[in-house]
Amino acid sequence: MNIRLHRTFTVLLLLIGSSLVMADATLTIGEPWIREAPPTARVMAGYLTMINAGDTPVTVTSISSPDFEGAEIHRTVIEEGVARMLPVSQLEIPANSPLKLEPGGLHLMLFDPQRPLPEGETVTLIIHRSNGSKVTATAPVIRKTGEDHSHHHH
């Protein structure tokens, strides 16, 4: 019993610790991660899920990071086989819905890291809402060189 409780607690702690620091009642961040850059890359990509638990849409105007020179929200679009990256000025998250930034779609472009960021490091992401409030998330840097299964379901 004790062990089970302990385990549940540990899992909870891990979930909380790995995914979010909350400062906003309606907007929470799940599964943030930064793709470890292959050697030579100056630009890194970040991914996360933003969950709007409120009954009204939430607008995110930007996402910043003190660990990088700059950050922009981009969308990868494929038109006639050509991949293009389009800057996105803001994101609207519908009421009671999640919005996913994931490989091959919406993503965060992070320019020029302030320090080397190999796997195991963490990055701070600040999500800015149109109402002036902010949500901060801690994203682990993850080395991913196999297929990402999360972007299968479309």
Added chain:
Amino acid sequence: MSTDSKQSRVKRLLAGIIIAILATSAGIWTARAVLQHKTAMNELDATRFPTAREIQPFELIDHNNAVFDNNALRQHWSFLFFGYTHCPDVCPTTLSVLNSVAQRLQDLDEDIRFIFVSVDPERDTPEQLARYVSYFNGDFIGVTGTPEGIEQLTKPLGILHMQVAAEDGSDAYLVDHTASVLLFDPDGRYHAVFGPPLSADAIASDFRKMLKAYQ
């Protein structure tokens, strides 16, 4: 009529029946094989050309500074992907998928190569490519060259690429580029193309079907 000739007539009749049965089943079997082959090729995710296409002569260099030309696409299967090392989303995602494809095809007794061709030769030196491709898989091959050399290969294949200036005017420009994966057969001919979104499972299973049809 002697018993002997009666017996031989029965024998001949039997032989005839057996031959007829064999011929029919051979016919059915062949038809089924052809049909199955056709169905298998129709069920591909990839676009396979009815006739593989010869490609124009080109000359580039690989990440070890060795010449990479049409001969480098012969005697083995080659998967080609075009991109650039400063590419944050599409290229790492695709190279990760190709690494998964390589793992799924490991049981095959085939020489299969995975080649990443830079469409950003200004920034992608062989040294830079060497570090980049080996991050995903130690056997992957990086290819770059002069802008003219890249054009020689990409243009006839319909691979598009164009620089998009950075908003801050720095050299951190992006490159829009074709995100398809191209398959070349051991004759060095353009055999099939996989369009995005790419899945390692689909590419690997399509490859097995095409390999069977090729043999």
